[in-house]
Amino acid sequence: MGSPLPRDPIADAQRNWERHGWGEVAAPMAAITAIMRTQQILLARIEGVLKPFGLTFARYELLALLSFARSGALPMNKASALLQVHPTSVTNAVDRLEKAALVVRSPHPTDGRTTLIELTSEGRTLAKRATTALNNEVFGQSGFGNEDVEHLIRVLGDFRKAAGDFTD
Amino acid sequence: MGSPLPRDPIADAQRNWERHGWGEVAAPMAAITAIMRTQQILLARIEGVLKPFGLTFARYELLALLSFARSGALPMNKASALLQVHPTSVTNAVDRLEKAALVVRSPHPTDGRTTLIELTSEGRTLAKRATTALNNEVFGQSGFGNEDVEHLIRVLGDFRKAAGDFTD
DNA sequence: GAAATATACTAGGACATCCAAGCGTTCGGA
DNA sequence: TCCGAACGCTTGGATGTCCTAGTATATTTC
Structure with missing residues (x-):
């Protein structure tokens, strides 16, 4: 859908936020935007693998x-x-x-x-x-390191729980 | 859309993966599924805030x-x-x-x-x-700790870069 | 036991995303 | 110079998600 950009657009957005005096929330904004984009990439990969089926x-x-x-x-x-x-x-x-x-x-x-x-x-x-x-083709080649996987599971698990997904 | 579940469905899925002999990829599967679900939650929050506009x-x-x-x-x-x-x-x-x-x-x-x-x-x-x-209402109350935000930005940034989003 | 409330599913509509095609504009090599 | 290839945008179609409303079946309440 497009060739690689010369610079990370989310990092740019974060800088823009800071430049406009929203430094307090710039980092969470970047993290959340990164989650949105990562989901998009993963979904595309998954659908690509599933399409033949x-x-x-x-x-x-x-x-x-x-x-x-x-x-x-x-x-x-x-x-x-x-x-x-x-x-x-x-x-x-x-x-x-x-x-x-x-x-x-x-x-x-x-x-x-x-x-x-x-x-x-x-x-x-x-x-x-x-x-x-x-x-x-996907889970076995996620590109996430083992430690990062554990961290993601923990952090996102806490988030989902706080969001009311489950009690446990 | 639903009341909290008694147990984390993604943790259950991870256990199911392990039980079926796919332990090697169970953790990345869980991490990826968690990203998908987190995106869904965040999107709903964001759209809720934007709707009045x-x-x-x-x-x-x-x-x-x-x-x-x-x-x-x-x-x-x-x-x-x-x-x-x-x-x-x-x-x-x-x-x-x-x-x-x-x-x-x-x-x-x-x-x-x-x-x-x-x-x-x-x-x-x-x-x-x-x-x-x-x-x-969203970025200022993400629920992610400062360290986790930094970690997410780094890990997901690496992932996006590896996926070909940007060069930098 | 009957009426009111709650639950389960589906129909229709608004949005978003992507892909495949088509139409015009611009670029580049012969 | 000219024609084919590349580029930019839009249209039409397939999917998915959610919301609102409507229908049918249970459960509760009095």
């Missing part, structure tokens, strides 16, 4: 989640909560996964409101293959 | 960028490169900002292909007010 990250996450559920099935609201996305996003993902025959919707045995998402065997197989690809 | 993060970023340009104007391709988004995303943002009279498009004086985006005085005023709000 006909998957997007959103759909992969759902498949992976189901593959770890004992029965291979989960209520949609449970999936929404665990993936931390809006229920309508799950509806959207399930629509497409179902069309691809990777999951099926089935009624909850006791609660008429609830719909279960169930992995098909094709879905399970594809999830496994996609995971292997991601492990090899 | 009738802005989204994408449009705010463009306004802020223009406000730091000496002349208050930039070619669209320059904006695309600095914001590191696809040119069509800039077209989209400019369309809406122009409709809101916050920027205007003007032809480049010498290159007939290029379009300049120029801040209107309303645009400049709004950018300033929005920045103040973000500084107070």
Whole structure:
């Protein structure tokens, strides 16, 4: 989408902030902007790996989640909560996964409101293959050092907890 | 969108990875997933603050960028490169900002292909007010400690550089 | 037990991002 | 000088996310 810039645009932004008298918040601004940009880069990498499988990250996450559920099935609201996305996003993902025959919707045995998402065997197989690809091509080559990974997990974990993601 | 979960879903995912024999990449997977989720939380906060101004993060970023340009104007391709988004995303943002009279498009004086985006005085005023709000309500209360901020800037900066964002 | 409240999912709409194509302008080599 | 290649922007399409509202099913309350 573009060749490398001669200078780091986020570092420039940080300098601009300082120059305008906002030095107090310049560093957090830079850190937050860097997180936004890093997410963008990682997402592009992940989607690039998943494309050959006909998957997007959103759909992969759902498949992976189901593959770890004992029965291979989960209520949609449970999936929404665990993936931390809006229920309508799950509806959207399930629509497409179902069309691809990777999951099926089935009624909850006791609660008429609830719909279960169930992995098909094709879905399970594809999830496994996609995971292997991601492990090899993205997670295994993140470019983050071991210490930095530990630090990220801790710092971002604290942040997510403070943001109300989980109690623990 | 949901009440706090009893347990950290990313930590669970990491355990699942380890349990399936992917311990080698479990930690980077967790770190990357945490970055994705953190971005989602931060974006929601930012958009919440910008909503009263009738802005989204994408449009705010463009306004802020223009406000730091000496002349208050930039070619669209320059904006695309600095914001590191696809040119069509800039077209989209400019369309809406122009409709809101916050920027205007003007032809480049010498290159007939290029379009300049120029801040209107309303645009400049709004950018300033929005920045103040973000500084107070988001960047000034990020929840990240000073040392963690420095660490994030360094680690993510290295990552972005390795990803080809900039040379420097 | 019936009415009010809460929960689960889906439909429609607003935005953002990217890709593929198309149209015009500019550059560069023969 | 001229024509092909490169560049800049826009349009149209596919996805994903969220919000608001609507429908159906449970649960609570009186």
